[in-house]
Amino acid sequence: MRCWHVLFFAILLMLAGLHPAYGQKLPMPTDDLLRTTPEEEGDWDIRLRSGLNGSQAYYRAWSQGGVDRIAVVANTMFSGVYTDGPYQYGFRLDLRYGQTRLDRGDFRKSEDVIRLRNQFRRRFSDERFSLTANVNFETQFDKGYDRSYENVQSRFLAPATLTETLGLAYDPDTSFRSIFGISLRQTFIRDTSLSERYGLDEGEWFRNEAGFTLIINYEREIWENVKYSGYLETFSNLQKSLLSTDIVFTNELVGRINSYLTANFEFALQYNDDITNALQIKQILSIGLNFNIR
16 A cells, blocks of 8 residues: 555545534643643643553353463653743653563563654744644664564664654644644664664664655544544655655544543554555554543
8 A cells, every 4th residue: 555545544534523622622632742731821731641551361161262361551641831922842751561472472562662752832923823843752662573573673772763843833723733844854773783674774773864744633522531633744755756755643542431441442554665565554452540640
């Protein structure tokens, strides 16, 4: 599937809900760092959310058969927003790590994210528009293996990406936010045995790219206590065809059962032909405990 098919599907899905959200918003920050504004200028709005999701199954002499399994995912989100007149700064740190064990096999990594996002914004007189600068960093904690569990595919700082974006933001309402701008993206490979896997030449540890970035963030409460969050990010390298545009498209449904218990469904698509020409897909369904501090 070409990247433009994914991009068209992602934008169509988000635009299908472009009317004001209804109902009370769940107090859960999204990838849009500056969606939440402090009550008074000069104040910080600090939020911390931690969660532990898991699943377990056990079978003994079960006639239809089955495989014992246990899965645990821990996550932490820490964010802050500071406002001073038309100027705003926001940061968000996302940490996720999970492992799964099938039958009597070894535990294997199922989720692994270190993501830090920083955003500076200067609002114009028409507050739907603003000048924005983003600095984002992303890597992972642990080794990642292929399905055979024999070949290492990633490890800490291999890869790691640092992206700087300067652009124009358009926020027509509180549900839909977008940024379009120019970007520099650096890729770091601490373990050079993985260089070729991530599009670098053999033995290289660093690559710098320039291009254009489009970011769309959309969220709304679709039913009572059920919130949808969608995030689309693209990067078009100036030295490559537009058909080689990198795409990340994530979707999350969060259902709040009570103050501490939630059900989560996550579906993500990713396309990056530096790594593979295949469309990368991730889907997770979980129930877990969440703790919010504000």
